[in-house]
Amino acid sequence: MKERVEEMLAENILKVDLEDAGASTGFESEGNLLSVLMWSRFNGDENPKPSCPLPSRDVPSPPPTVADQEMKRQVDRRSAMKSIAAGLFAGFGLMQTACNPLADDEKSEISRLNWEEYFKGNFRLMSEEEKAATVRRIERRYQLQNKNTIKVSTAAAQPGVLYGYAFNISKCRGYMDCVRGCIKENNQDRKSGMQYIRIHEHKKGQINFEHAQDDFFHEVPVEGHFYIGTQCFQCENPPCVDVCPVQATWKETDGIVVVDYDWCIGCRYCEAACPYDARRFNWHDPVVPKEEVNHNQHYLGNRLRKKGVMEKCTFCIQRSRQGKNPACVEACPTGARIFGNLLDPDSEIRWILKNKKVFRLKEDLGTEPKFWYFMD
Amino acid sequence: MKIPSHKIILSIKMLILLLASLIWAGCTGEDEHSQSTHHSLLERLEHESAPSPNTNLTIETNMENTQRIPVKDAADVPQFYVLERSSEITKYPCTTCHNQPLARMKAGPKAENPRAHWDIVIQHANADVMNCLTCHNEGKIDQLQLLTGREVSFEHSYQVCAQCHSRQFQDWTGGAHGKRIAGWAPPRVVNNCVDCHNPHQPAWEIRWPAHVSKPVK
Amino acid sequence: MKTFPVLIGFFKDGLSSVTHGRLAYHLWMAALTFVMLFGVYAYSVQLNEGLVVTGMSDRVSWGLYISNFTFLVGVAAAAVMLVLPAYILKDFDFSRAVLIGEGLAVAALIMCLAFVTVDLGGPARAWHLIPIIGVFNWPSSMLAWDVIVLNGYLFLNLTIPFYILFAHYRGKEPNKNVYLPGIVLSVFWAVAIHLVTAFLYAGLPSRPFWNSSLLGPRFLASAFAAGPALIIITLGVIRKFTDYWVEDVTIGKIAMVVTVAAQINLVMLGSEIFKEFYAPTHHSQSAVYLFFGLDGHTGLIPWIWTAIIMNVVATAVLTIHRLRKNLSLLYIACGTLFIAIWIEKGMGLIIPGFIPGPWGKVVEYTPTWVELGVTAGIWAMGLFIFTMLVKIAIPIEMGRVRYREK
Numbered sequence: 001m002k003e004r005v006e007e008m009l010a011e012n013i014l015k016v017d018l019e020d021a022g023a024s025t026g027f028e029s030e031g032n033l034l035s036v037l038m039w040s041r042f043n044g045d046e047n048p049k050p051s052c053p054l055p056s057r058d059v060p061s062p063p064p065t066v067a068d069q070e071m072k073r074q075v076d077r078r079s080a081m082k083s084i085a086a087g088l089f090a091g092f093g094l095m096q097t098a099c100n101p102l103a104d105d106e107k108s109e110i111s112r113l114n115w116e117e118y119f120k121g122n123f124r125l126m127s128e129e130e131k132a133a134t135v136r137r138i139e140r141r142y143q144l145q146n147k148n149t150i151k152v153s154t155a156a157a158q159p160g161v162l163y164g165y166a167f168n169i170s171k172c173r174g175y176m177d178c179v180r181g182c183i184k185e186n187n188q189d190r191k192s193g194m195q196y197i198r199i200h201e202h203k204k205g206q207i208n209f210e211h212a213q214d215d216f217f218h219e220v221p222v223e224g225h226f227y228i229g230t231q232c233f234q235c236e237n238p239p240c241v242d243v244c245p246v247q248a249t250w251k252e253t254d255g256i257v258v259v260d261y262d263w264c265i266g267c268r269y270c271e272a273a274c275p276y277d278a279r280r281f282n283w284h285d286p287v288v289p290k291e292e293v294n295h296n297q298h299y300l301g302n303r304l305r306k307k308g309v310m311e312k313c314t315f316c317i318q319r320s321r322q323g324k325n326p327a328c329v330e331a332c333p334t335g336a337r338i339f340g341n342l343l344d345p346d347s348e349i350r351w352i353l354k355n356k357k358v359f360r361l362k363e364d365l366g367t368e369p370k371f372w373y374f375m376d
Numbered sequence: 377m378k379i380p381s382h383k384i385i386l387s388i389k390m391l392i393l394l395l396a397s398l399i400w401a402g403c404t405g406e407d408e409h410s411q412s413t414h415h416s417l418l419e420r421l422e423h424e425s426a427p428s429p430n431t432n433l434t435i436e437t438n439m440e441n442t443q444r445i446p447v448k449d450a451a452d453v454p455q456f457y458v459l460e461r462s463s464e465i466t467k468y469p470c471t472t473c474h475n476q477p478l479a480r481m482k483a484g485p486k487a488e489n490p491r492a493h494w495d496i497v498i499q500h501a502n503a504d505v506m507n508c509l510t511c512h513n514e515g516k517i518d519q520l521q522l523l524t525g526r527e528v529s530f531e532h533s534y535q536v537c538a539q540c541h542s543r544q545f546q547d548w549t550g551g552a553h554g555k556r557i558a559g560w561a562p563p564r565v566v567n568n569c570v571d572c573h574n575p576h577q578p579a580w581e582i583r584w585p586a587h588v589s590k591p592v593k
Numbered sequence: 594m595k596t597f598p599v600l601i602g603f604f605k606d607g608l609s610s611v612t613h614g615r616l617a618y619h620l621w622m623a624a625l626t627f628v629m630l631f632g633v634y635a636y637s638v639q640l641n642e643g644l645v646v647t648g649m650s651d652r653v654s655w656g657l658y659i660s661n662f663t664f665l666v667g668v669a670a671a672a673v674m675l676v677l678p679a680y681i682l683k684d685f686d687f688s689r690a691v692l693i694g695e696g697l698a699v700a701a702l703i704m705c706l707a708f709v710t711v712d713l714g715g716p717a718r719a720w721h722l723i724p725i726i727g728v729f730n731w732p733s734s735m736l737a738w739d740v741i742v743l744n745g746y747l748f749l750n751l752t753i754p755f756y757i758l759f760a761h762y763r764g765k766e767p768n769k770n771v772y773l774p775g776i777v778l779s780v781f782w783a784v785a786i787h788l789v790t791a792f793l794y795a796g797l798p799s800r801p802f803w804n805s806s807l808l809g810p811r812f813l814a815s816a817f818a819a820g821p822a823l824i825i826i827t828l829g830v831i832r833k834f835t836d837y838w839v840e841d842v843t844i845g846k847i848a849m850v851v852t853v854a855a856q857i858n859l860v861m862l863g864s865e866i867f868k869e870f871y872a873p874t875h876h877s878q879s880a881v882y883l884f885f886g887l888d889g890h891t892g893l894i895p896w897i898w899t900a901i902i903m904n905v906v907a908t909a910v911l912t913i914h915r916l917r918k919n920l921s922l923l924y925i926a927c928g929t930l931f932i933a934i935w936i937e938k939g940m941g942l943i944i945p946g947f948i949p950g951p952w953g954k955v956v957e958y959t960p961t962w963v964e965l966g967v968t969a970g971i972w973a974m975g976l977f978i979f980t981m982l983v984k985i986a987i988p989i990e991m992g993r994v995r996y997r998e999k
Contacts, residue, residue, distance in 0.1 A: 118717070122728045158432055162424070168552065176585035183587070192645075193590030200952065210878070210953025215589040219582050230952065236417045239799060245736035246721040247728045263728070265721055266644075266714020269736050271654040275799030277951040281654060281714065284645035307643035308714025323433035323561030334580065335555040335572065345425045346454045348551025348564070353421075355550055365798050368417045376547065 106144050113141045123260040123299060124250060134262075135299065142304070150295045152303050155321045157254035163315050163370065164255070164342035164349040166358070167229055170376040171336035174199055174220035174227040181331030182231075185316055186302040187294050189286035196280065196313035197231045197328060229337075230361070231328070232257065232278035232313035233369030240270035240279060249310070254321075255342070255370055256314050258300035266308040275362050276369070282307045315339070342370065433561035444565050445531050449538070450549035456564035459557065459571075461530045467492060468530075474517040478508075499577040501540075511536050511575065537569045602996050603762050607985040610994065614984065617834070622980065625973040632970010635963045636711060644714055646963045652956035653947040655712070657964045660939030661971070662708035664819070665701045666790045667812060667938070669746065671820015672698035673783035674850050676776055689839050690847065692986050693831065694824055695754045698783075700979035702747040707971045735793040742786045749779040754986070762989050763996050787812050794946065802879035802946045811861045812938075818854035819934040821847045822927035827979075829924050837987045841920070848923055852911040855930055859908055862901075862937075882955065883945040890948075892957040896940040903933035 120126075120134050131154045142150045179197045188194045200212035204224050212228070221227065238257050241249050248263040249270055271279045285307040297303040298318035305311050316326035320339070324330075329337040340349035349372075352358065356374040363369075443460035450456065462468050473492065474481070500506055513521035520528045520536050528535050538545035547553035548566070555572065557565040569575070639646050649656045675694035679687035710716050721727040722740055731737040753775045760767035791812040794803035825847050828839045869880035883893050907930035910916045917923055949955045960968075988994040 122721075125728065160426060161433070162421075166552075171553075173580060174585060175583065176587040176589075179589070180587040195587075195589060198589065198952070208953070210875075210949065212952070214952065214954065215591045217585070217588050219584055221582065236420075239797070242733045243736065243797075245730050245734045245740065247730045248721070263718070263721055264715065265718045267709075267712065267736065268654040268714070269734070269793075271651065272947070273797050273799055275951050277651075280651055282643070283650070284643040307645075310714075320560070321433075322438075322559070323435050324438055324559040325556060329556075329560075332555075333572070335553060335567075338551060338556075340551075340560045342421050343425050345427060347560075348556070350421075350425075351453065351550040352552045353418075356552055370417065374552065376543070376553070 110141055110144055113137045113144075117141075117262065120262065122247060122263045124247070131299070138299075138303065146290060146293075148290070148293075148295070150293070150297055150303075153296075153298045153318060153321075154300075155298065157252045157256075158321070159253075160341075160343055162255045162342040163234065163320060164340060164353075165234075165315065165371045166338040166349055166352045166356075167371065167373050168336040168338070168376065169226060169228055169373055171334045172199070172227040172229060172332075173334055173336075174201060174216070174222075174225075175333060176220075177331040177333055178229065178328035178337065181327040182313070182316075184292065185294055185319070185327035186313075187286075187288050187297075187304055188280075188311075189282065189284075189305075190289065190292075191287040192283065194280050194286070196278070197229055198277070200228045200230065201225050202228060228373065229328075230276060230278075231371075232315075233276055233360070233367070233371035234313075234315060236368035236370060237366060239273040239275065239365075239367060243269045243273040245269065252300075252317075256300075256317055256320070257312070258314055258317065259310050259312060260300065261303070261305050261309045261311065264309040266310065268310065270310060275365055275367065279310055279312045281310055435558040435561050435563065435565070438558040439565065444563070447534070447549070447566075448532060449535060453549050453551075454564070456549075456566060458531065458534070458566060458568045461533070461568060461570075465530065468518070470517040478514060496576050499579065500575065531568075533575075534569050537575075599759075599763055599996050603759060606762075606988075606994050606996075610984050610988050611981050618980075618984075622977065625977045625980075628973035629970050629977065632967050632973065635966030635970065639711070639963050639967065640716075646961060648959045648961045648964060650956055650958075652950040652954065653944060653958040655943055655947070656958055657939065657960040657968050658708045658712040660943040661968055662705050662712070663790055663794075663812075663943060664935050664938045665705045665708065665975075666743070667787055667816025667934075668820045668823060669698045669701035669705065669743075669750075670783040670787040670813075670816050671824070672750065673780050674817055674821050675824065675847070676783075677780050678846070687843060687846070689837070689990075690824065690828060690843055692754050692757070692990065693827060693839075693983065695750050696979055696982040696986060697820075697824060697827065698750040699747065699754075699982060700975045702743060702750065703978055704971050704975035705743055706747075707974065708968075711967050711971070735789060735796055738789045739786075739793055742782065742789050746779065746782050746786050749775055749782060753779065758986055758989050761992075762994065784813065787816050794943075799951060800879075800946045801876035803942075805865070807861055807865060811858065811865070814854050814858040814861055815934045815938060816854075818851050818858050819931050821851045821854070822931045825851065825927045826924055826931070829920070831983065831987075835987055837991060844920070844923070845918070848911065848917055848927075851927060851930065852908070852917065855904070855908040855911055858934070859904065862904075878949050878953070879945045882948050883941060887949065888955050890955045890957050892959065893940055893945060893948075896936050900933045900936035900941055903929045904937065907933060 117134065117137055121130065123131070123134075126134070135152045135154060138152050139150055142148065176199055179195050179199065182188070182197050183190075183195055186196065188196070198214045200209055200214045201216045201220075201222065202208070202212045202225060204226060207228070216222075234251075234255055234257050236251075236255070238251055241251055241257060244250075245267060246263060246265055248265070249257065249259045251257050266281070268281055271281060282305055286305050288304065293304070294302055296318055298314075298321070301314045301317035316324075316328075320326055325339050329339045338348050338352060340347035342349055344350065352374055353372065358372040358374045360369045360372055443463075444457035445460050447456050447458055467473065476484075498506065498508070509521075510523070511520050513519050513525075513527060516527060520530060520533055522528055522536060523539055534545065534548070544553050548569070551564075551566075554569075555567045557567060647656060647658075672694040675687050675691050679691045710719060713719060722729065722737075724731075729737050729740075731741070753772050756772055756775075757767045788809045791809035794800070795805060795808040798804050825844055828844055828847075831837055832839055866880070866884075869877040870884075873881065878887060881887055882890065883897050886894055907926045910922060910926040911930070917926070944958050948957065
């Protein structure tokens, strides 16, 4: 392991100071320290925490290097009290751009967009015009803030389509290409290392997740071990949907469980209700390096999130509704991941259900995951 | 003062109301669960399936100008495709260089110079079982061959693999082995065996993962 | 007598009651204000940075806030233990304690709502929870139920005492036909708020530690021990610092309620422990973690054993008549029991429900200074509100403040 890190250091891949990473995170064991290092490297700590310069009239602030997300604002603690007071009156809508180096008219346009966005309704109940209007606002706001364009789709579910997924345990080798593909495709927060997929390294002889390793860092596959990936299983009876107090999460007719990021109030009840550890919360403002933002977005999928809302795997709704495979399926080099339409008797997923011995995880809970495991 | 009896009745009514609403809530919750009358997902699949239901979606738009070729010998499954391969091979046709029998080439003047496949080492099955000519046709080097000597084009190289790997071949035709190209929607175009496996060294490598999970606190 | 000017007089007199008092009162309120301000500061940090400044994570996604919320719902529900005997069983010993109990319920409920609000990732979007203008997932979500029952209970506990106080303020006897139905309703409602809160957890098969049919009854038992225990302490303080006298016999009766509830609570705790440890399964992992630690993680062990020892000792003291009759011992026992149940329902119930996570991973939870600050601030706010309510109610009940027409 050590040699590998030294090698990477030599190649100037690792740009993090060894001692700093160790000290700041407090990981003592070698394995963990290396994991932190590797994790930092892969997750772009070259761009450390974005900082917004204090507003100063003389020095023009450079444009933010990090594209964040809607509703982003960074205020130092001293001005926090002011923010709260202002927020109470302005409904948190007007002060989002407190330290954005933008022209006044652009600032006021962003404020107006934020204001309108704040009072919009639940996506599921929106008319087509309302959907178009909110997409326009989101795209325009990104344009103003980042001088770049995104395309946000609101493509609806196709009739006759119900998505299903199969995972071949014999094939998965723990390469983690799926995780990497997923993070990039779905604009996941790089700062916290959020990932929808976890690959669990099991010792042969049992399938016991308690004893499996899901933060391994070594060459794979390891002798005597096998690998199982988990993510959102898009349950047919999703317990997370039942518990949401504001219907901010629901199951689409093509079977994908989605979250309306602008309707979610961040109570995290769904996270407690999910038996599969599928949901992820934005504990802080998510960070995606500007140049890595995926511009092909879906309202219910990979569009940029803000802090305080829940997100999850959507089988890459922005891709799957175009007939493409989710990014994890596409990225997997071993073909362990198979995706398709459950309502099509000719689909690969149906062939697997019919011809392979399949199982699902925690089937006894009655959640009916649309995610099956099988072996060669 | 005695409690008036209508107060007691009122309180009982309240309790019943509360219980009734709880029960009703439970029932409606169940309804929302299934959304349809099916008891299980599999029943739903049985009832709602339709042949080629997703006619609106297609991967044609995702496929660039690649040519697809129907797969042969897959009788039990609907027609599917592999990509045209010959044009993708860098030095095809092979006869450009292999214009004389291999033994003569090895002995000839070119033997001294770097050769195109100088690095090929066969690590595929036992040396007693396989050599170059198990798959390559010495007489017609632009083609592959089966054990029986029947010629097979590079497009249909899966037929060569299927001779030994019949179980994998069956899974591949069904969709449990291999990878789709361009998406899940029809038409079904898949990778050929050799798109993923190096036929000379088919074993997968041991390597570092592409991503490292943030360590669990 | 017109109602409106009386109402204005009521609030004016209330304000003057609140703003006048002894030095100790002012110091007390100033101290609470200071803690509240610190809480506001801590919350401002949380608003700015996000919930990342708390100890919570994707694995332990609820922490100190929701623990306190759960506990305080119980405290609020416990007001019924005074209301029921006083108004329905006509045990007039209780009637002087009732207003105190309802005041406590109001304070506890406001704290509950505050704890839920500070736990939200997007408090600015909390309007999505308001029926009609928002989208309310009722009846499917137990949290939606909780919002309804908590606000309903708050409404009942504000209006009933207000009606009675207001009548007394006007020098009249309140009309029983007006407030009695409300009180009958609030009795059921009190049980409902705590059961609904228990169902919020018990309805999650993903968390086997909570997914127990005993959770609801256990919540009720612990609430009916902790709530009245707090009321006893409060009555002791009120007796000491004001001229509002509550008889020993009343306190004795409430102590009896506390005792029985604490005993039932212990029996239920015992049966839970038996079930988890006699034949431990995969589903007992949370309990193993809580009581003995798991994979070298031992964060909750000191908490739960402290709680259990305090719980057993306090229940033993309460059970022995001679000890319970000794008022100073009673206060200490009640305080001990209150703290024990607070730990048991927070660090001993909410947190271990998340540990280990769905895939068996142990991630521990420790509250941060922000969480502690916000929590302290909300408790201070609750005490502040409660003190104000008592300060308004007592002079009216004592007949010292009455409406005077000018």
